Amino acid sequence: MSTAWKITLAIVAAVLATFTIGVLSGKIWWFSEEPPLMVVPDMDDQFHLKPQGEARFFADNRAQRDPVEGALPRVGRAYPFAMGDVDSAEKYFAAGNPLPRTDFVLARGQNRFNTYCSPCHNYTGTGDGLVQKRGFGNQETMNLTREQARAYSDAKIFHVISAGQNIMPPYADRISETDRWAIVHYVRELQQKAAAGSTQPNGMAAAAQGSTHSKDMQ
Amino acid sequence: MxxxxxxxxxxxxxxxxxxxxxxxxxxxxxxxRNDVSDVGYRPQQPVPFSHKLHVGELQIHCQYCHAGVEQSEHSPIPTTSTCMGCHIVIKAESPKLQLVRDSWEKGIPIQWRRVHKLPDYVHFNHARHIRAQIDCQSCHGNVEIQGVIAQNKPLSMGWCLDCHRNPEKRIVPARPISGIFTGERLPENFRDHLFEPVNSNLVAGVSARVRPITSPQFGAWETDIPKPEIAGIPHPKLPGFGPENCSACHY
Incomplete structure (x- = not known):
């Protein structure tokens, strides 16, 4: 075998080895903006509409059509009151929170509160979440643990979550009705913890305020 | 010759x-192989949205935007109103968000490009996996460090089965950042560990709990399933061996 042959073979072997090791290592080596190549497409793409998919049949290309007038949701129900219509809501939900205040409900309340409320209201409800701090500037987010918010009725808190208030968007489409009541329970608990903290002597109050979230967990 | x-x-x-x-x-x-041809697919999206900023830095939980993943087979792409919930105030003039504002005013959805696509002859139910406290990271990788989202895992049949057979070795248990409900309070220092699994021994105990329900060669395995709901709240299922029979994933 000539030297040229040997060199060629060595290069080929090296390339193959790198390729194989690269593949098997599982690390992403390169990114592509092109959709994956389908050598044998089989039945990967079938002719049917997919959720949030595309449908050329309709002028706006949407596979998912708007519900007809008067359609009712299969699960849950649409929230009937508009933003700011607190009176009607308080009358309608006069019975207060229908959920029992159990550990399970509070755990669920914490989970949903952390997910949907904490970006602005913070994990402690004090209204200084990361989005609030970085994004809103002068626009204040309500401190859920202060006196004014503590005086809110359960129905009013539920209404604000469902329909929004000022710049807060409505969450009725994203949080189920049961979960919203669980959040109300959890907000009440946050308020109790904060109130317990503020009745302590001055020096302690600031420290307790800062660590409300860790006290909650006990 | x-x-x-x-x-x-x-x-x-x-x-x-x-x-x-x-x-x-x-x-x-x-x-x-899917881990060569599909992994690393990173299409340019119509709006330059960054998960690194929204999840990594602002610590917005996955389910804040992808709400409904607990109930639905399909994990929804957030609606324009979800974007505008904040961006009606934040960066309201930014040219990068022009498309979002147009969509909001005209009522026409943004055409996001799909990254993760399974073949049409299999179904994947997001809700089941979320209710089993399997973290998003198990299949979507470290979303919180990705500026533009890319496919991280091969999503091939072998890869699915690897996890269905040996979940305790592969799945990531629920992390606080994903907003997955574990049925329990978070530990008190959860704030410092938002991006780490809450309960890693949950998965380690899997093999102690599971019991076979069909003949092992077809391999459907099941854990004790708690009541699906308590007082209208979805109850999380314990992670266990996933089913291995064909019809679990194939139509």
């Missing part, structure tokens, strides 16, 4: 052709 020259040419042709075939076979065999 042949002249010396032809003989040499033939030998060269056979060796060369053989090598070319071998290389071709190797490239095809490895190149067609």
């Amino acid at each position: 042949f002249s010396q020259r032809t003989d040499r040419r033939l030998k060269l042709g056979i060796i060369g052709g053989g090598t070319a075939l071998a290389i071709g076979a190797l490239v095809l065999y490895f190149g067609m």
Whole structure:
């Protein structure tokens, strides 16, 4: 075998080895903006509409059509009151929170509160979440643990979550009705913890305020 | 039989052709694997949205935007109103968000490009996996460090089965950042560990709990399933061995 042959073979072997090791290592080596190549497409793409998919049949290309007038949701129900219509809501939900205040409900309340409320209201409800701090500037987010918010009725808190208030968007489409009541329970608990903290002597109050979230967990 | 020259040419042709075939076979065999052809698919989205900023830095939980993943087979792409919930105030003039504002005003959805696509002959139910406290990271990788979202895992049949057979070795248990409900309060210092699994021994105890429900060669396994709901709240299922029978994933 000539030297040229040997060199060629060595290069080929090296390339193959790198390729194989690269593949098997599982690390992403390169990114592509092109959709994956389908050598044998089989039945990967079938002719049917997919959720949030595309449908050329309709002028706006949407596979998912708007519900007809008067359609009712299969699960849950649409929230009937508009933003700011607190009176009607308080009358309608006069019975207060229908959920029992159990550990399970509070755990669920914490989970949903952390997910949907904490970006602005913070994990402690004090209204200084990361989005609030970085994004809103002068626009204040309500401190859920202060006196004014503590005086809110359960129905009013539920209404604000469902329909929004000022710049807060409505969450009725994203949080189920049961979960919203669980959040109300959890907000009440946050308020109790904060109130317990503020009745302590001055020096302690600031420290307790800062660590409300860790006290909650006990 | 042949002249010396032809003989040499033939030998060269056979060796060369053989090598070319071998290389071709190797490239095809490895190149067609999903972890080569699909992983790393990172399409340019119409709006330059960054998960790194929204999840990594602002710590917005996955379910804040992808709400409904607990109930639905399909994990929803957030609606324009979800974007505008904040961006009606934040960066309200930014040219990068022009498309979002147009969509908001005209009521026409943004055409996001799909990254994760399973073949149409299989179904994947997000809700089941979320209710089993399997973290998003198990299949979507570290979303919180990705500026533009890319496919991180092969999503091939073998890859699914690896996890269905040995979940305790592969799945990531629920992390606080994903907003997955574990049925329990978070530990008190959860804030410092938002991106780490809450309960890693949950998965380690899997094998102690599972019991076979069909003949092992078809391999459907199931854990004790708690009541699906308590007072209208979805109850999380314990992670266990996933089913291995064909109809669990194939239509």
